[in-house]
Every structure is written in C-alpha cells, then in structure tokens.
Amino acid sequence: MTRLNPRYRFENYVVGSANRLAVTAARAVAESPGMVYNPLFVYGGSGLGKTHLLMAIGHLAQEINPQLTVEYLTLDEFVEAFHAAIAAGQGEAYRRRYAETGLLLVDDVQFLTHRREMQAELLRLTNAVLSSGRQIILSSDRPPNEIEALDERLIQRFAGGLVIDIAGPDYETRIAILRRQAEERKATFGPEVIDTVAQLGLRSIRELIGAFNRLIAFQAVHPTPLTSAEARELLSRTLPATVRAMPPAAAAPMEPALAAAAPGGATATVEAPPAGSTPEAAAPPFELGAGMSDEFGAFLSEISSAVARQVEAWRGRVAEAVVRWEGEGYRTDRLQRLLQGEAPVDPDLVLRLYEEDIARLEALGKEMLELDTALAAHPALHDPDRLAEAEAEVARAREGLAPPPGPAPIWSLEDFAESASNRYAVRAARSVVDDPGSHYNPLVIVGASGSGKSHLLHGIGNALGKRAGLVVACLRAEDFVEDLIKAIDRDRVAWWRARYRRIGAFLLDDVHLLAGKERTQEEIFWLYNLLAEGGQQMVFTSTTPPESLEGIEPRLRTRLEAGLVVELPPPDREVREVIAARLLREKGADGDPDLAAYLASRASESVRALQGLVHRVLEAAEAERERPSAGFARQVLEGAPAAPTRRTTGNRTSGLLSPTGSLRSREKMIWDWPDAGDRLIEELR
Amino acid sequence: MSLVNFTTREITCKIVYYGPGRSGKTTNLQYIYGRVPEARRGRMVSLATQTDRTLFFDFLPIDLGVISGFTTRFQLYTVPGQVYYNATRKLVLQGADGVVFVADSQARRLEDNLESLQNLQANLLGQGVDVRNFPVVLQYNKQDLPADLILTHADLDDALNFRNYRSFPGDALRGAGVFETLKGISELVLKRLAAGGAGAA
Numbered sequence: 001m002t003r004l005n006p007r008y009r010f011e012n013y014v015v016g017s018a019n020r021l022a023v024t025a026a027r028a029v030a031e032s033p034g035m036v037y038n039p040l041f042v043y044g045g046s047g048l049g050k051t052h053l054l055m056a057i058g059h060l061a062q063e064i065n066p067q068l069t070v071e072y073l074t075l076d077e078f079v080e081a082f083h084a085a086i087a088a089g090q091g092e093a094y095r096r097r098y099a100e101t102g103l104l105l106v107d108d109v110q111f112l113t114h115r116r117e118m119q120a121e122l123l124r125l126t127n128a129v130l131s132s133g134r135q136i137i138l139s140s141d142r143p144p145n146e147i148e149a150l151d152e153r154l155i156q157r158f159a160g161g162l163v164i165d166i167a168g169p170d171y172e173t174r175i176a177i178l179r180r181q182a183e184e185r186k187a188t189f190g191p192e193v194i195d196t197v198a199q200l201g202l203r204s205i206r207e208l209i210g211a212f213n214r215l216i217a218f219q220a221v222h223p224t225p226l227t228s229a230e231a232r233e234l235l236s237r238t239l240p241a242t243v244r245a246m247p248p249a250a251a252a253p254m255e256p257a258l259a260a261a262a263p264g265g266a267t268a269t270v271e272a273p274p275a276g277s278t279p280e281a282a283a284p285p286f287e288l289g290a291g292m293s294d295e296f297g298a299f300l301s302e303i304s305s306a307v308a309r310q311v312e313a314w315r316g317r318v319a320e321a322v323v324r325w326e327g328e329g330y331r332t333d334r335l336q337r338l339l340q341g342e343a344p345v346d347p348d349l350v351l352r353l354y355e356e357d358i359a360r361l362e363a364l365g366k367e368m369l370e371l372d373t374a375l376a377a378h379p380a381l382h383d384p385d386r387l388a389e390a391e392a393e394v395a396r397a398r399e400g401l402a403p404p405p406g407p408a409p410i411w412s413l414e415d416f417a418e419s420a421s422n423r424y425a426v427r428a429a430r431s432v433v434d435d436p437g438s439h440y441n442p443l444v445i446v447g448a449s450g451s452g453k454s455h456l457l458h459g460i461g462n463a464l465g466k467r468a469g470l471v472v473a474c475l476r477a478e479d480f481v482e483d484l485i486k487a488i489d490r491d492r493v494a495w496w497r498a499r500y501r502r503i504g505a506f507l508l509d510d511v512h513l514l515a516g517k518e519r520t521q522e523e524i525f526w527l528y529n530l531l532a533e534g535g536q537q538m539v540f541t542s543t544t545p546p547e548s549l550e551g552i553e554p555r556l557r558t559r560l561e562a563g564l565v566v567e568l569p570p571p572d573r574e575v576r577e578v579i580a581a582r583l584l585r586e587k588g589a590d591g592d593p594d595l596a597a598y599l600a601s602r603a604s605e606s607v608r609a610l611q612g613l614v615h616r617v618l619e620a621a622e623a624e625r626e627r628p629s630a631g632f633a634r635q636v637l638e639g640a641p642a643a644p645t646r647r648t649t650g651n652r653t654s655g656l657l658s659p660t661g662s663l664r665s666r667e668k669m670i671w672d673w674p675d676a677g678d679r680l681i682e683e684l685r
Numbered sequence: 686m687s688l689v690n691f692t693t694r695e696i697t698c699k700i701v702y703y704g705p706g707r708s709g710k711t712t713n714l715q716y717i718y719g720r721v722p723e724a725r726r727g728r729m730v731s732l733a734t735q736t737d738r739t740l741f742f743d744f745l746p747i748d749l750g751v752i753s754g755f756t757t758r759f760q761l762y763t764v765p766g767q768v769y770y771n772a773t774r775k776l777v778l779q780g781a782d783g784v785v786f787v788a789d790s791q792a793r794r795l796e797d798n799l800e801s802l803q804n805l806q807a808n809l810l811g812q813g814v815d816v817r818n819f820p821v822v823l824q825y826n827k828q829d830l831p832a833d834l835i836l837t838h839a840d841l842d843d844a845l846n847f848r849n850y851r852s853f854p855g856d857a858l859r860g861a862g863v864f865e866t867l868k869g870i871s872e873l874v875l876k877r878l879a880a881g882g883a884g885a886a
Contacts, residue, residue, distance in 0.1 A: 220750075296720045299864045300749060306872050307696060308753040314691075346691040 003339040008055035016173030019166045030060035033135035037162035040137045044166030047206030050139040054105045068102040090327030099128035110140040113148040168203030192228040314347035331383040357384035371397040407461025407474035417578035425566040433463040436537035440564035445541045447568030450606020453541040470504035477513040505537040512542045515551025576600035594630035696757045704787035705797035706766030709826040712857040783820035783874040790835040820873035823852040824866045
C-alpha cells in the first residue's frame with residue numbers, strides 16, 4: 001500500500017515558525033530511521049500538512065536507502081486491509097508484512113477512538129516495529145492523550161518517542177505557500193492578489209490552497225488578469241461564515257481543471273442556435289449562481305475533485321491486489337512500483353498481466369511440486385518478475401526427470417552365447433526378465449573382464465525394457481558417479497535422485513569401481529532400499545564377488561549378497577565358437593566354416609580378446625586381398641609373417657606394428673622424431 | 686462507449702436527459718450551454734420541429750479540460766419525449782453512462798412521468814442494463830410554478846422515486862437545480878466508471 005504522492009516532498013514543504021520543529025524532527029527520522037525519534041507522532045489541525053510531511057519522510061528515507069521498504073497508509077486503510085486479511089485467513093501474513101516494513105507511516109490515527117480491537121492491533125504492531133529497530137511515524141489531528149478512549153499503553157508508547165505538533169501557518173508562511181502554489185501551477189497573479197488570499201485568515205493550508213484554486217479556475221476562463229478586488233469579491237461568496245466575518249475570504253474545492261479546452265466536435269446535421277436562455281428577470285425560487293461562468297466554474301471545481309478521486313481509484317485496486325497476493329506468498333514489487341508512480345497507461349492491464357503471471361506461477365509451482373518437492377520452494381516460483389527463471393527452473397526439473405541412461409540396444413539376451421559353463425548365469429538372467437523383482441533381487445553377476453558381463457547386463461536391460469512401461473536404468477558405475485558429481489556441482493541432487501525414483505529396474509555395471517566413492521555408495525544404499533521396497537529389479541556386475549569387494553561399505557555389500565550372486569566364467573570353447581561365427585557372419589566373412597572353429601580354439605580369456613583375433617585376421621586378409629580362411633588365419637596368428645605394412649607417403653602414419661608385422665592397434669605414433677636442436681629452438685621460442 | 690482511457694488519458698461520459706415531452710430536458714441543456722464558457726463547449730446541436738419540440742435529439746459536448754492528467758469530456762443528450770419516438774430514444778440511450786430523468790412537477794403530468802419512467806426502465810432493460818446499478822438521478826422540474834399546480838418534492842419522491850435515486854428540485858428555465866443535477870449524475874457516473882462499470886450496451 002505504498003502510495004506516496006510524488007509531489008509531497010521536503011523540497012516543496014514550506015517551512016515556517018509553526019512547523020519548523022516538526023520538519024527538523026521529520027528530517028532526522030528520514031535520515032536515520034529507527035535511530036532517533038521512534039515512534040514519531042505528529043499532530044495538528046486538519047489541512048496543516050501532516051500527510052505531506054509523512055510522505056516527505058517516506059520519499060527522503062527511500063532516496064537515502066533505496067532498499068528500505070516504506071509503507072504509507074491511513075488508519076482506515078489499515079483497518080480495512082486488516083479486516084480483509086482476517087476474512088481471507090491471512091491475518092498473520094498481514095501482521096508480518098507491516099511488522100517487517102522498514103518505515104511505516106500511519107496517517108489519521110485519531111480514528112482509533114473507541115476501536116479497541118484496532119488499538120490492540122496497533123499496539124502489537126508498534127511493539128513489533130520498535131523491538132525490531134524499524135521506524136513508525138503516526139499522525140493525528142490531536143495529541144495522543146486527547147484521542148478519546150485510547151489505550152493507555154498506546155499513549156505511553158507514543159510518548160516514549162517524540163510527540164510534536166504542527167500549528168497553522170503564519171502570514172509569511174501563507175504567502176510562501178501561495179507563491180509556491182502559483183509557481184507549481186504556472187499561474188500568474190499580482191502580489192496584491194496573493195496578499196489578499198493570505199490575509200483571509202484561513203489557518204488551514206488546505207483551505208488556503210482551495211481558495212487559491214478557485215482563483216486559478218476563475219482566471220482560466222477570464223482573459224483579463226484578476227485584480228485584488230475581484231479576488232476578494234470572488235472569494236467572499238463561498239467563504240465559511242466564520243471567516244467571512246473577518247476579512248473577505250473563500251473556500252473552494254481542490255484540483256480545478258486548468259488546461260485550455262478545445263471544443264468537442266459536433267456530429268449531427270442540423271444546428272440550432274443556442275437557446276436564448278440566461279433568464280435574469282424573475283427572482284428564482286432557489287438560490288442561483290452569481291455569474292455567468294461562475295456556476296460552471298463551481299461545477300468544474302467539484303467535478304475536478306470527483307474525477308481526481310476516481311482516476312486515482314486504480315490505486316485502491318492495486319493495493320488490494322498487493323494485500324491479496326502477498327498473503328498468498330507472492331512478491332508484489334511490480335505492483336508496489338506501480339503505486340509509487342503516476343497513473344500508468346492502463347493499470348487494469350498491468351493488474352491483469354500480473355495476475356496472469358501469478359496464474360502461470362501457480363501452475364509451475366504445482367508441476368514443480370510433483371517433479372521435486374524440494375525445488376517447489378524456489379524463490380522464482382513466487383516472483384512474477386522472475387517468471388522466465390521459474391519456467392527455466394521447471395524445464396530443468398522436467399529434463400532432470402527424463403529417465404537415466406538405458407541399456408545399449410546392440411546387446412540382446414538372445415545373442416548371448418549360452419554354454420554349459422555360463423548356463424547358470426544365463427538362466428538366472430532369463431528368470432529375472434520373466435519375473436522381475438520377485439526371485440533374484442538383486443542379481444549380481446561376477447566375472448572377469450571380458451567375460452560378457454556387460455552384454456548379459458544390457459541384454460537383461462533390453463529384455464526388461466520391452467515389458468510395457470518399465471523404465472530401465474542401465475549404466476556403468478563410473479557414469480553413475482560422474483552424474484552424481486555433476487548434480488552436486490549444480491546443487492541439483494534432489495532432481496538427480498528423483499530421476500532414479502521413477503525407474504522400474506536398476507542395472508549397474510562394474511559395481512567394484514565404486515570402491516572408495518562414499519557418497520555414491522550412500523546414494524545407492526538409499527536407492528537400493530527404495531527400489532527393493534517397491535519390488536523393482538536390480539542387477540549389478542562386478543569383477544569380484546560381493547563378499548570380497550574392497551572399499552565398499554558393509555551395509556551395501558551385504559545388500560548385494562542378499563540376492564543371487566552368479567559367476568560368469570571366461571567363455572569356453574563352445575561359447576567362443578558361437579561368438580566367432582557370429583562376428584564373422586556380421587563381417588560377411590563366414591565362407592570358411594573352419595575359421596570360427598580355429599579362432600575358438602585359440603586360447604583367449606575373454607570375449608574381447610576373441611574379438612581382437614577376429615579383427616586381426618580380417619584386417620590382414622583385407623590388406624593381403626586374401627579370402628579369410630582357417631589356413632590364412634593360422635598363417636597370420638601363428639608365424640608366417642604377413643607382408644609388412646607399407647608406409648605410403650610422409651613422415652608419419654597411424655598404427656603400431658606388432659612383432660609379427662600386422663597392425664596391432666590404431667594408436668598414433670611418431671615415426672620420425674625431429675632433430676634435438678630444432679626442438680630446443682622451438683622450446684626457446 | 687464511455688471510459689476512463691488510461692492509454693489516451695481521456696475520460697468521456699455520455700449523459701442522457703430523459704423524461705416525458707415538455708418536461709424541460711432541452712431547457713436543461715440550453716441553460717448549461719449558456720453557462721459554459723465558449724472555449725469549453727462545442728456547438729449545441731438540436732433537431733427540433735417548428736414548435737420547438739425535439740424531434741430527434743439535442744447534443745451538447747462539454748470539454749472540462751485536463752483533470753488529473755485526463756482530458757475530460759461530457760456529452761449531454763436529450764431524447765424526444767413524445768411516446769411515438771421510442772426508436773430514437775433507444776438509439777440515444779445506447780452507450781449512455783448515466784441518465785437524468787427530468788420529471789414535470791405538475792400534478793396533471795404525473796401519469797406522463799410514470800409512463801416515461803417505465804419506458805426508460807424498459808429501454809434500459811432491453812439493452813441489458815441492470816437498472817438497479819445504473820446511474821440515474823431525478824430532477825423535478827418546474828418547481829417554480831404555483832404551488833397548487835405542482836406536487837412537492839416529497840410527493841414526487843413518493844410517486845416516482847421507488848428506487849431511491851438522488852433527486853433534485855429544479856427550475857430549468859432559470860437554472861435552479863440544473864448544475865446540481867448535472868453534478869449529481871456526474872459524480873455517480875465517474876464513480877461507476879472508476880469501478881470499471883460499463884455504460885448502456
């Protein structure tokens with residue numbers, strides 16, 4: 001409800017003997033809120049500039065410290081907003097809001113009379129503000145002890161700060177005020193006219209300005225400059241009787257329209273002359289306006305203040321929205337900035353857009369709650385000015401909930417070569433696929449490197465994935481660790497966990513590599529418990545049986561042992577032959593049925609080594625332009641050296657020659673080292 | 686039609702003077718015309734018969750100038766009072782933000798007043814306007830006539846003002862009550878405009 005009138009500042013507050021003390025105190029408070037006079041209680045008759053002074057304090061304090069929150073409200077607004085907040089069940093939020101305001105300005109507290117409930121509320125608020133070192137400033141038309149039926153404790157609180165009065169302006173101050181008004185309104189009057197108004201005896205600044213406004217309105221429709229006598233005559237008609245008894249005077253409404261008006265365009269077809277009205281002969285039964293345009297001038301003045309009130313009505317709507325949305329926990333900075341300025345181009349549009357943003361935030365908040373409870377409290381989700389950030393945050397959460405990596409599709413369970421040696425493991429795998437989470441959970445496959453663990457694991461994963469709706473996470477332990485490190489680095493562990501909470505099966509390759517990774521082990525421990533409880537299948541592979549795993553916490557190790565541990569031996573000849581035949585078939589080199597048998601007969605501890613043999617033979621055959629056969633393979637692998645690989649051109653090439661002369665790997669090597677002297681010069685450069 | 690337009694910083698209010706024939710609607714406008722400084726008024730447009738009876742409508746635009754940063758314009762219209770011009774009345778009533786019902790205070794015109802008031806309500810309802818919330822004020826015109834010919838303010842309130850509208854005694858010929866009435870309706874209209882209410886459909 002900060003709606004400081006931008007015109008009410010110290011710069012245009014006319015200081016005279018009657019208000020000098022109050023202004024000095026006010027400035028001191030604005031410069032050091034909460035440090036000097038707290039609370040500051042300003043009182044004085046109506047129309048003497050209390051509101052102006054309060055708002056000036058607000059402006060100055062905010063200029064000095066732009067971070068300071070400033071709230072201005074009248075007691076009536078305070079009461080209304082409080083009732084609304086109570087009705088909406090937001091009483092606490094309302095209290096907190098004002099208690100946390102850096103500088104609170106409460107106008108017109110004389111209306112506390114006989115309102116015990118609000119007195120108690122204001123007492124509570126004052127205590128809260130004072131105890132937290134924040135500043136409260138109040139104004140009233142009378143001193144605290146003259147406010148009827150005011151709680152004694154409140155009187156004491158107010159007296160504990162500074163209670164100071166503003167008296168009516170003296171003649172010189174009145175002249176200064178009128179001159180400043182004329183300057184601000186760009187109106188030109190002779191000094192005798194201003195003197196006439198100042199001598200009216202009006203003690204209230206509001207009345208004084210009202211009378212002056214009347215002169216401005218009159219001048220706006222009269223081509224000749226107003227004289228002192230005319231001013232006296234004009235003002236004498238509407239002056240309150242009490243003042244009229246003294247010198248001539250007037251009182252007029254505020255805010256008359258000043259700008260010259262262009263005639264509106266008539267659109268009809270036939271024109272009639274203005275009716276010959278202005279009857280002045282017969283005495284009217286009611287009091288008629290005095291002058292020709294005077295009646296219109298009075299109408300204009302009154303309508304002007306009605307228009308001003310209604311034009312400003314948008315502030316009320318925005319203020320209501322501030323109370324409402326703050327109560328709901330949303331930031332309202334955008335609306336508060338609106339209240340501090342002049343009428344925006346379209347306040348209702350601003351409000352509507354704000355509320356649309358809120359609606360979007362509500363939707364995002366709801367979604368985030370489902371995605372990740374921990375992230376639902378993200379501040380951007382409660383600040384319409386950070387909507388884009390909130391969108392991005394939710395998008396990241398959504399992305400985070402994309403399933404973790406799944407099994408590689410090239411490895412299927414059907415392709416896994418089964419033999420007597422690995423039958424036990426393969427059957428366990430099939431059993432897991434047929435009835436996941438029921439029999440062997442977890443299944444731990446133990447085997448040496450290259451024994452086909454990964455193939456079997458991914459084969460299980462693919463088979464499980466074919467089951468409707470089963471999301472399978474299948475990844476290497478190193479990748480799992482890396483993923484967690486990234487999540488920790490980005491402070492997104494919550495959504496990282498959430499990814500795994502939604503999976504239907506968890507397959508982790510090379511669990512032995514988790515040795516010493518304490519945090520990862522802890523995460524897997526909790527994940528294990530969660531998945532086991534939900535009946536989700538888990539499969540692990542390891543080079544070492546669980547009981548021999550080193551660097552793995554006992555609580556995780558024992559859990560791995562709790563399921564079925566199967567050993568996957570190195571591929572026996574039968575398996576090797578099946579694999580070799582398949583590899584040759586895939587390369588289109590299955591012409592010689594003995595080739596697969598020969599390759600399988602070569603001792604190799606792993607499938608990977610067998611693959612190496614197949615590649616060597618096929619590459620050599622290609623280089624020699626030979627048909628791959630068992631005989632050729634024997635020649636390549638057992639002695640008769642293949643023709644040395646020819647260097648083509650240049651100093652460098654790829655590949656490392658094996659002792660037999662065939663290509664052993666594709667690592668790059670340097671064939672010709674540069675001269676040592678050249679290197680030295682290169683380094684010196 | 687009327688609005689507080691924050692984009693163009695304009696306020697435009699359409700006020701329609703309604704009532705039975707010869708009750709003084711045009712006289713109200715003429716009096717206002719005579720009091721508005723030339724610079725602030727547009728041409729008053731009337732379409733009248735030879736006997737000075739309004740045939741179509743009167744239109745008086747008033748420019749109140751810039752108030753609180755808003756160019757404020759009032760457009761005052763009258764409708765023809767005669768029963769058979771209802772189509773015109775409906776037309777003029779469209780988009781109105783407020784209505785001044787000018788009643789003839791003469792006792793013998795009471796029936797005409799009632800009939801016209803009912804006609805106003807029927808036409809507003811016909812345009813989808815909720816008459817309970819629509820700005821209307823009553824002006825009891827011709828209060829300057831001899832007391833034995835007219836009904837008093839209180840009598841007229843009893844007879845016509847069952848919706849408890851604001852009502853003003855008037856003597857439009859001499860101007861008594863004219864600006865009070867205009868001020869009364871203007872305040873209601875402005876209040877409603879600021880609250881976001883729309884004019885007649």
